[in-house]
Amino acid sequence: MRFYGVDIHGLFRGELPPRFCLALIEHLPLESAFKSRALCDGGVKDAGWDRNTFLLAEMLDALQMIHTSFVRSKVKNPRAVQQPDPYRRPGSTQESEKKYNPFSSALDEDLPEPSEDRELYGETGQRTFAIPTEILARSSSTEEKGAPFKVS
Numbered sequence: 001m002r003f004y005g006v007d008i009h010g011l012f013r014g015e016l017p018p019r020f021c022l023a024l025i026e027h028l029p030l031e032s033a034f035k036s037r038a039l040c041d042g043g044v045k046d047a048g049w050d051r052n053t054f055l056l057a058e059m060l061d062a063l064q065m066i067h068t069s070f071v072r073s074k075v076k077n078p079r080a081v082q083q084p085d086p087y088r089r090p091g092s093t094q095e096s097e098k099k100y101n102p103f104s105s106a107l108d109e110d111l112p113e114p115s116e117d118r119e120l121y122g123e124t125g126q127r128t129f130a131i132p133t134e135i136l137a138r139s140s141s142t143e144e145k146g147a148p149f150k151v152s
Contacts, residue, residue: 003028
């Protein structure tokens with residue numbers, strides 16, 4: 001009602017079609033309580049973020065980057081000056097983004113023992129997998145198509 005002037009209770013009274021109500025909800029601005037809550041993953045501490053708050057966070061990150069660049073230009077060892085972490089935004093988990101690696105997590109899956117699965121481990125008992133032929137076609141370093149690739 002705040003943004004469109006439409007009473008959503010009309011849906012339950014049969015005055016508004018469901019598709020119309022869903023369209024209204026879908027196109028709510030970021031400042032709405034619904035979008036703000038959805039963006040914050042339901043966390044109360046992050047409630048209230050709107051476009052202006054996101055822009056301020058972006059400006060703060062840019063200012064920190066400029067300050068870091070200035071400090072690096074004035075010191076003897078510029079690599080010693082660390083880039084500051086970006087300002088935390090709702091819905092972002094910076095810790096897990098840094099630690100998550102899809103390739104290593106795929107390799108860490110529970111796999112059968114070498115004695116149980118000869119196709120996966122090959123004759124040597126080391127973990128291998130076949131490279132797809134379309135990837136091998138682009139590579140000039142591999143002569144044999146479908147050659148296993150060893151992962152250590």
